[in-house]
Amino acid sequence: MTSTYDAIILGAGHNGLILQAYLGKAGMKTIALERRAVAGGGLSTIEDSRLPGFLHNTHAFFLRAITAMPWYADLALERNGTQLIEPELNVALITGDGRALEWWTDIGKTIDSFAAFSLRDAATLRRWHDEFVPIVAQMLAPEARSPPLPPEERRALLSRTSAGRRLLTVSALSPLEFVEQEFEHPTIKAGLLFFNGLREVDLRLPGFGHHIAVLLASPAKAQMARGGSAALARALEAAVREAGGEIRLNTEPERIVVEGGRAVGIETRDGELIRAKHVVASSLNPHQTFLDLLDEDLLPREMRERAQRFRYNLLAPLFAMHLNLSEPPRYSASADHPELARAFMVILGLDHVDRFADIVRHHEAGTIPPTVMWGACPTLFDASQAPARRHTAFMWEKLPYRVHGDAENWDRLRDEHARAMFKLWQAHAPNLADAILGSFARTPLDTERDLPNKPSRRQHHRASRL
Numbered sequence: 001m002t003s004t005y006d007a008i009i010l011g012a013g014h015n016g017l018i019l020q021a022y023l024g025k026a027g028m029k030t031i032a033l034e035r036r037a038v039a040g041g042g043l044s045t046i047e048d049s050r051l052p053g054f055l056h057n058t059h060a061f062f063l064r065a066i067t068a069m070p071w072y073a074d075l076a077l078e079r080n081g082t083q084l085i086e087p088e089l090n091v092a093l094i095t096g097d098g099r100a101l102e103w104w105t106d107i108g109k110t111i112d113s114f115a116a117f118s119l120r121d122a123a124t125l126r127r128w129h130d131e132f133v134p135i136v137a138q139m140l141a142p143e144a145r146s147p148p149l150p151p152e153e154r155r156a157l158l159s160r161t162s163a164g165r166r167l168l169t170v171s172a173l174s175p176l177e178f179v180e181q182e183f184e185h186p187t188i189k190a191g192l193l194f195f196n197g198l199r200e201v202d203l204r205l206p207g208f209g210h211h212i213a214v215l216l217a218s219p220a221k222a223q224m225a226r227g228g229s230a231a232l233a234r235a236l237e238a239a240v241r242e243a244g245g246e247i248r249l250n251t252e253p254e255r256i257v258v259e260g261g262r263a264v265g266i267e268t269r270d271g272e273l274i275r276a277k278h279v280v281a282s283s284l285n286p287h288q289t290f291l292d293l294l295d296e297d298l299l300p301r302e303m304r305e306r307a308q309r310f311r312y313n314l315l316a317p318l319f320a321m322h323l324n325l326s327e328p329p330r331y332s333a334s335a336d337h338p339e340l341a342r343a344f345m346v347i348l349g350l351d352h353v354d355r356f357a358d359i360v361r362h363h364e365a366g367t368i369p370p371t372v373m374w375g376a377c378p379t380l381f382d383a384s385q386a387p388a389r390r391h392t393a394f395m396w397e398k399l400p401y402r403v404h405g406d407a408e409n410w411d412r413l414r415d416e417h418a419r420a421m422f423k424l425w426q427a428h429a430p431n432l433a434d435a436i437l438g439s440f441a442r443t444p445l446d447t448e449r450d451l452p453n454k455p456s457r458r459q460h461h462r463a464s465r466l
């Protein structure tokens with residue numbers, strides 16, 4: 001059986017769906033092929049099967065700056081029911097001795113919080129923020145919305161202005177070098193590297209030194225979707241369908257069909273041939289796309305080697321612990337910081353910048369580092385994610401994919417590690433012991449089972465973010 005479309009998209013995660021909606025709006029007849037029974041990829045919200053009404057976001061939850069994305073407006077997602085919530089106390093790092101380093105949507109309040117740790121660092125924060133606001137607005141934001149320039153052309157262009165030269169100089173550093181060079185307080189360094197660094201890129205990588213300053217200067221902060229992350233996926237699906245697109249679930253490609261040096265279609269695992277007149281696009285990872293789905297002799301050797309060399313962020317894999325609760329976590333640190341009752345992202349176990357060296361060392365060795373974790377209580381901001389007067393909360397921790405040399409070990413270690421995380425959580429929020437109604441944990445191996453494009457037995461899973 002053969003069918004023909006203008007465009008075929010592999011994978012119906014948010015990137016695939018957004019592309020498909022745009023192509024549909026441009027008048028193309030499109031189809032997305034998705035291996036799972038539901039579209040949305042990392043925008044996934046599940047209901048606890050043992051306790052109905054408790055919703056848990058099993059992948060992406062902190063959705064950065066979604067309302068500032070051009071596609072959010074272009075695809076009229078609010079018309080399809082999307083609502084993003086951006087809590088004011090966006091991030092709080094709670095230290096072992098009950099202090100709180102806070103990032104607010106209001107930079108003035110963030111600077112005040114930094115000042116309680118170090119006046120010098122608070123002044124440094126203000127300086128970088130003020131310097132990078134125009135760099136983000138005039139250079140990086142427009143750049144992110146345009147086709148990338150060849151590196152030499154970009155460098156030449158940036159070298160023409162003092163702000164551009166500044167950006168080039170700072171970005172030559174790694175995030176770690178940037179923070180060590182600019183800030184003095186160990187908790188501030190740790191917080192910046194964690195919230196503004198580690199979650200996004202490998203903090204040892206040169207070329208990302210500007211990353212922290214950019215995130216500090218960026219107007220849009222972490223957001224969450226009302227109803228759960230899957231609500232955003234449903235709105236994207238609706239946008240695709242409105243534009244005439246088709247999403248074929250439970251369908252996997254066997255190979256990309258190439259004729260005359262062009263990708264012209266997909267053969268599915270069921271033997272169906274789907275032809276594309278104009279576009280075959282893949283949102284799968286480079287190994288799947290270029291090595292698994294394309295015959296070896298069809299790809300120029302150089303491209304094949306680049307796909308083989310593609311490396312995933314060592315520190316990307318996550319372990320997640322999810323709780324059903326009768327009340328939200330009440331942190332002991334709230335005694336001095338009552339605002340913590342409305343904190344969105346909470347970071348625990350990270351008092352000192354030296355923790356990063358530990359985390360990296362353990363990831364390289366495949367062993368479990370001392371617990372540093374971060375998470376949220378979504379129901380503080382969106383009651384629809386649990387039954388009335390009930391709550392959900394979760395914590396994530398970066399842990400090695402191949403634990404003790406083999407990812408399969410996670411099935412044995414899951415419960416033990418969840419208990420260790422809960423112990424730290426409860427040390428900060430003693431009410432959890434009585435508030436807990438149920439829990440479950442998901443390991444880096446569970447993520448791979450769920451979304452095979454993310455991790456890989458060849459490598460670690462990828463770190464691209466929404």
Ligand SMILES: Cc1cc2nc3c(=O)[nH]c(=O)nc-3n(C[C@H](O)[C@H](O)[C@H](O)COP(=O)(O)OP(=O)(O)OC[C@H]3O[C@@H](n4cnc5c(N)ncnc54)[C@H](O)[C@@H]3O)c2cc1C
Pocket residue numbers: 010011012013014015016033034035036039040041042043058059060061062063064251252253283284288318320447450451452453454463464465466
């Ligand atoms: C535990 C966890 C927590 C995360 N938290 C955050 C967060 O808080 N904030 C954030 O911004 N990001 C987060 N991320 C990352 C985020 O989920 C990804 O950046 C995002 O999902 C990437 O979107 P995508 O559309 O490119 O790929 P995906 O969302 O992975 O979508 C790809 C789609 O392709 C499908 N697919 C895979 N293989 C095939 C195949 N062979 N054939 C057909 N279909 C296939 C998959 O089923 C999936 O639906 C998290 C990831 C994980 C694992």
